[in-house]
Amino acid sequence: MRADGHRRRQAILREAVTLSTVDGLEGLSIGNLAKALAMSKSGLYAHFGSKEELQLATVDEAARIFRQEVIEPALRAPAGVGQLVAVCDAFVEHLRRRTFPGGCFFAGAVLEMGSRSGPVKEAVAAFQQGLVQQIGEFAGAAIAGGELPVTEDPGQLAFEIMGVILATNAGFVLGGDDGVLDVAGQVVRRRLGVATDGPGRA
Amino acid sequence: MRADGHRRRQAILREAVTLSTVDGLEGLSIGNLAKALAMSKSGLYAHFGSKEELQLATVDEAARIFRQEVIEPALRAPAGVGQLVAVCDAFVEHLRRRTFPGGCFFAGAVLEMGSRSGPVKEAVAAFQQGLVQQIGEFAGAAIAGGELPVTEDPGQLAFEIMGVILATNAGFVLGGDDGVLDVAGQVVRRRLGVATDGPGRA
Numbered sequence: 330m331r332a333d334g335h336r337r338r339q340a341i342l343r344e345a346v347t348l349s350t351v352d353g354l355e356g357l358s359i360g361n362l363a364k365a366l367a368m369s370k371s372g373l374y375a376h377f378g379s380k381e382e383l384q385l386a387t388v389d390e391a392a393r394i395f396r397q398e399v400i401e402p403a404l405r406a407p408a409g410v411g412q413l414v415a416v417c418d419a420f421v422e423h424l425r426r427r428t429f430p431g432g433c434f435f436a437g438a439v440l441e442m443g444s445r446s447g448p449v450k451e452a453v454a455a456f457q458q459g460l461v462q463q464i465g466e467f468a469g470a471a472i473a474g475g476e477l478p479v480t481e482d483p484g485q486l487a488f489e490i491m492g493v494i495l496a497t498n499a500g501f502v503l504g505g506d507d508g509v510l511d512v513a514g515q516v517v518r519r520r521l522g523v524a525t526d527g528p529g530r531a
Numbered sequence: 532m533r534a535d536g537h538r539r540r541q542a543i544l545r546e547a548v549t550l551s552t553v554d555g556l557e558g559l560s561i562g563n564l565a566k567a568l569a570m571s572k573s574g575l576y577a578h579f580g581s582k583e584e585l586q587l588a589t590v591d592e593a594a595r596i597f598r599q600e601v602i603e604p605a606l607r608a609p610a611g612v613g614q615l616v617a618v619c620d621a622f623v624e625h626l627r628r629r630t631f632p633g634g635c636f637f638a639g640a641v642l643e644m645g646s647r648s649g650p651v652k653e654a655v656a657a658f659q660q661g662l663v664q665q666i667g668e669f670a671g672a673a674i675a676g677g678e679l680p681v682t683e684d685p686g687q688l689a690f691e692i693m694g695v696i697l698a699t700n701a702g703f704v705l706g707g708d709d710g711v712l713d714v715a716g717q718v719v720r721r722r723l724g725v726a727t728d729g730p731g732r733a
Contacts, residue, residue, distance in 0.1 A: 351646050353555060431646040436701070440642060443704030444553050444633040454705050485718050488702075488711075492694025492718075495701060499638070499693070502645030503656050509690075516687050516694075 338376055341366060342390035345383060349391075350431025353441045354384050354449060381449060388452045391434040395456075398423045400463065409471035410521050413490060416464060417517040420494050421510045424501045432502040435460075436495055464490050477521070493517055540578055543568060544592035547585060551593070552633025555643045556586050556651060583651060590654045593636040597658075600625045602665065611673035612723050615692060618666060619719040622696050623712045626703050634704035637662075638697055666692050679723070695719055 344366055349357050358380060363370045377383040399419045406415035424432060431437060439457050442450040465487035471477045477486075493516055500509035518525045546568055551559050560582060565572045579585040601621045608617035626634060633639060641659050644652040667689035673679045679688075695718055702711035720727045 352557070353643070355554070355558070432642065437642045439701050439705050440634065440639045441555070443701075443707075457701070457705055485714060485721065488698055488714055488718055489691070489694065489722075491701070492691065492696075492698035494694075495697035496690055496694035499641050499645075499659070499697060500690075503641050503659055505645075512687060512690055516690055519687065520691075 338386075339390065341368075341373070341376060342386055343394075345387040346391045346394065346434055347429050349387055350429040350434050350437060354387065354438055354453075355441060357384060357387065359383060381447075384449045385452055388438065388449065388456065391438070392456050394428065395423070395433075395435065395460075398428065400460075403467070409467065409474045410476045410523060412467040413464070413471060413486075413521055414517060414523055416467065417490065417493060417513060421497060421513050424498065425507060425510055433494075433498045436498045461487050461491055471521075489520065490517070493520075541592065543570075543575070543578060544588055545596075547589040548593045548596065548636055549631050551589055552631040552636050552639060556589065556640055556655075557643060559586060559589065561585060583649075586651045587654055590640065590651065590658070593640070594658050596630065597625070597635075597637065597662075600630065602662075605669070611669065611676045612678045612725060614669040615666070615673060615688075615723055616719060616725055618669065619692065619695060619715060623699060623715050626700065627709060627712055635696075635700045638700045663689050663693055673723075691722065692719070695722075 341362070345357060345362055348362060348365055352361070359370055359373045359377065362368075362383070363373050366373075373383075377386060399416060402419040403412045403416035406412045420433070435453065435456060438453045442453045465483045468477070468481070468483040468486040468490075472479060472481050472483060493513055497509055497513040500512075501507075515525050517523075543564070547559055547564055550564060550567055554563070561572055561575045561579065564570075564585070565575050568575075575585075579588060601618060604621040605614050605618035608614045622635070637655065637658060640655045644655045667685045670679070670683070670685040670688040670692075674681060674683050674685060695715055699711055699715040702714075703709075717727050719725075
């Protein structure tokens with residue numbers, strides 16, 4: 330029974346993440362979500378007592394999916410440049426398989442929540458800062474391991490990689506085709522001095 | 532009288548752009564805008580007959596402001612690398628002076644409208660594509676003029692510069708402080724082989 334309840338909650342939250350990538354976290358409401366799931370509003374209130382609680386649970390679920398689809402594949406790659414390339418490739422695949430209709434949940438949530446305050450904004454900011462820090466650690470390992478010159482700055486490199494991720498997402502969301510995904514793979518490999526042996530694929 | 536009407540319309544649209552950077556283009560309504568301007572809804576209907584007409588006029592005004600604040604300063608810089616650095620610096624200054632509370636209008640609009648269809652999405656996409664093409668032309672001139680190696684690809688470089696712009700905007704909107712603006716200036720100069728003689732300023 331508890332496992333069923335957990336699966337049901339997770340299915341609800343996945344729909345909430347999906348809707349948020351189109352209508353925004355502020356556009357998410359228990360009413361809209363109930364409609365999308367063909368559930369009663371009272372049924373949803375049993376899971377989430379308020380809009381803010383629903384938003385926070387949605388950010389948590391989006392973070393779980395992002396970690397599973399993007400961070401974990403990178404952590405399994407060889408430390409250093411291998412992880413930098415892998416995090417970008419995994420992000421590209423996250424888009425390519427159209428996990429969500431509006432592209433990357435966090436790219437949108439950062440801009441939507443950035444000018445607000447409160448716990449939902451804090452949760453989005455914490456995720457984003459954690460991601461930048463993780464990429465910075467991959468970059469630091471690449472420099473420490475001699476794969477990248479010591480003149481590189483891990484923080485600046487993480488910033489550049491975030492830029493590639495955001496430009497890829499923006500181009501993909503706007504264009505709706507896979508062309509930009511291949512460009513992303515080439516740009517990252519060129520930047521890191523890795524041979525491009527395929528059109529943006531590892 | 533016509534000049535007065537034009538100024539009045541422009542002031543209304545500037546407020547519409549401002550509101551859109553916080554609540555999104557879909558969050559913009561004649562009702563909300565009337566409230567923000569302390570105008571009657573019927574007064575606004577005299578300017579814009581429908582929400583879509585208001586959204587399209589808002590995108591046009593945002594494009595005009597972006598061209599004035601970001602593109603035109605770049606066009607006045609020396610062709611090639613000078614223009615690439617200038618477009619980034621001008622974008623950074625556009626954020627630094629807090630032109631809009633939610634950062635860059637188009638960074639948000641691209642993600643919000645990307646998964647929709649219709650004339651507003653088309654207008655946002657046309658602006659974004661024009662910007663990428665303009666930056667690609669700056670890059671092409673830098674390569675043709677021998678400032679960058681012929682192994683550089685103008686399209687890929689434009690993609691990277693868009694990435695820096697988007698990462699700067701995301702970091703600035705989320706963090707609310709100027710630190711990321713200085714990083715942007717350093718990253719672009721390092722990428723283009725230009726000496727950094729100040730903290731991200733030209």
